[in-house]
Amino acid sequence: MRKLLMCLLFLLPAWLCAADFVDSMRGPVPLDQTTQPPAMANTDNSDVRRARNYAMQPPVVPHKVDGYQLDKNANKCMMCHARTRTQESQAPMISVTHFQDRDGNFLAELSPRRYFCMQCHVPQADLKPLVGNDFVDVDAMLNKPAAQPKKK
Numbered sequence: 329m330r331k332l333l334m335c336l337l338f339l340l341p342a343w344l345c346a347a348d349f350v351d352s353m354r355g356p357v358p359l360d361q362t363t364q365p366p367a368m369a370n371t372d373n374s375d376v377r378r379a380r381n382y383a384m385q386p387p388v389v390p391h392k393v394d395g396y397q398l399d400k401n402a403n404k405c406m407m408c409h410a411r412t413r414t415q416e417s418q419a420p421m422i423s424v425t426h427f428q429d430r431d432g433n434f435l436a437e438l439s440p441r442r443y444f445c446m447q448c449h450v451p452q453a454d455l456k457p458l459v460g461n462d463f464v465d466v467d468a469m470l471n472k473p474a475a476q477p478k479k480k
């Protein structure tokens with residue numbers, strides 16, 4: 329009897345917590361139930377290149393990539409973004425860093441570690457962000473009036 333009571337004492341709160349837990353990405357759906365995924369977003373296809381938030385940011389993709397094959401057999405992105413294709417496509421060339429291996433040596437071709445473009449470059453959609461963000465652009469930071477030194 330004592331054992332049973334102890335069990336209840338410990339298990340009950342855990343069970344209650346699990347039922348109350350809300351993950352902002354999942355919404356108010358209990359963990360033991362499957363969520364209803366949101367409708368697929370209509371991604372930006374404006375062809376307008378967006379400013380980067382910091383110098384080393386992988387630029388976001390300003391065009392649709394639906395149905396582009398990107399696997400071990402073919403890389404659709406390189407059909408326009410490869411060095412030899414840009415004159416015809418008028419797409420910006422993959423940058424020099426994409427030809428470098430991890431030790432900084434330059435290769436003749438796209439480095440394997442840059443093969444899967446969408447690890448880093450993603451299309452954009454006009455959606456409500458899932459998580460908060462208080463990122464401040466470095467330019468905004470530099471333009472902020474300097475804090476006045478404390479008077480003695």
Ligand code: HEC
Pocket residue numbers: 374375376377378386387388389390391393396398404405406407408409417418419420445446449
């Ligand atoms: C049919 C040619 C074509 C294909 C295929 C293509 N792109 Fe593009 N991409 C362009 C062009 C042209 C631009 C310049 C802006 C525009 O016109 O959309 C561009 C722009 C971009 C940019 C923005 C660069 C910047 O400096 O802002 C990124 C990132 C990009 N593409 C990534 C990709 C990825 C990733 C894929 C494969 C999933 C891909 N592209 C496939 C033609 C292409």
Ligand code: HEC
Pocket residue numbers: 383384385386387403405406409420421422423424425426438441442443444445446447448449
């Ligand atoms: C591991 C992350 C990563 C992968 C994978 C990757 N890129 Fe990038 N890409 C970046 C970063 C970071 C930059 C910006 C800094 C730089 O130039 O390296 C960039 C820059 C670019 C640019 C802009 C070049 C310029 O000079 O304006 C294009 C276009 C681009 N990438 C296309 C591609 C394509 C196409 C692929 C796939 C074949 C690819 N990238 C794979 C990280 C990545």
